[in-house]
Amino acid sequence: MEESEAAATQKEISDNLCVRGSAENKNNEATGEVSSQMSESARKPPEETEARFNRLKLFEKVMQKSLEKFIDHASFNRFASMFRPLYKKNPQRMENIHKQFIDELRKAIQEDISRLIEEGRLEVKLNELDKLEKAAKNNPNPAWRPSGVPEQDLCSFLMPYYQKQEAYMKLELKKIREENAALAQKVQAGRERIAETENCIAMAVDQWKATLAEFERPTSSFCPADVFDVC
Structure with a gap:
């Protein structure tokens, strides 16, 4: 049914x-x-x-x-x-x-x-x-096809890669050398500024010592030591 x-x-x-x-x-x-x-x-x-x-x-x-x-x-x-x-x-x-x-x-x-x-x-x-x-x-150049020699095929495949890597590393090395040269110049300029600052400080100290010596000389003449001697 x-x-x-x-x-x-x-x-x-x-x-x-x-x-x-x-x-x-x-x-x-x-x-x-x-x-x-x-x-x-x-x-x-x-x-x-x-x-x-x-x-x-x-x-x-x-x-x-x-x-x-x-x-x-x-x-x-x-x-x-x-x-x-x-x-x-x-x-x-x-x-x-x-x-x-x-x-x-x-x-x-x-x-x-x-x-x-x-x-x-x-x-x-x-x-x-x-x-x-x-x-x-x-592109008119023929496409790459394997030569049947694994060594040659591997070299033909890897050499362009290594050449690109070499060019890249040379470029990076050049950049690093330029950065190092710029940093060396900054360090040298900093050292020169430090030397100038040290010279300025030494000259200021010498001037301060000379001024102090000139100030002590008339003071000693006004107050001789034998005046205050007590018998």
Whole structure:
């Protein structure tokens, strides 16, 4: 009994889907005719031709196709078969629920894809790949290929790296030497200022001693020591 009801429900769902599918096919055919006419009448500019090879747009197109295939697996037929009693009770409401479910599912997946592109910085990295590809096309020199001798391949790969490191170290050494020379000049100038300050202090002390000696000489003449002698 349950199998016959399930078969009847399945047939009813299939009939509804066939009717809806035929209407969609007619709309798609009409849209396809219009788009084909527009494509024949209009020529594609070079920007659109280059955009086809843009890796970011290609990635987005692939993700959209994958999303559509994933959405197709969540068809109304399968959705209604999972909730057969609800579908038999109110098919129109079940169709509205399925439509809302598909919209929410599509929105959630698109948000995850956008978050993936943003967090992984795919836009920057894929654009860099596009630039590298264009630069490689404009470069007339042949691309590197292994010679078959590991020693030569390793040397040809490591030598440019070591040369860059050597140039970098020489540049850093030059900067450090210039900084040391500037610091040495500052230290020498500081020492000279300290020596001048010491000379000024010594001269001031000598002047103070001379002034004190001149001051003590008349004082001793006014107050001789023998005046205060007591017999």
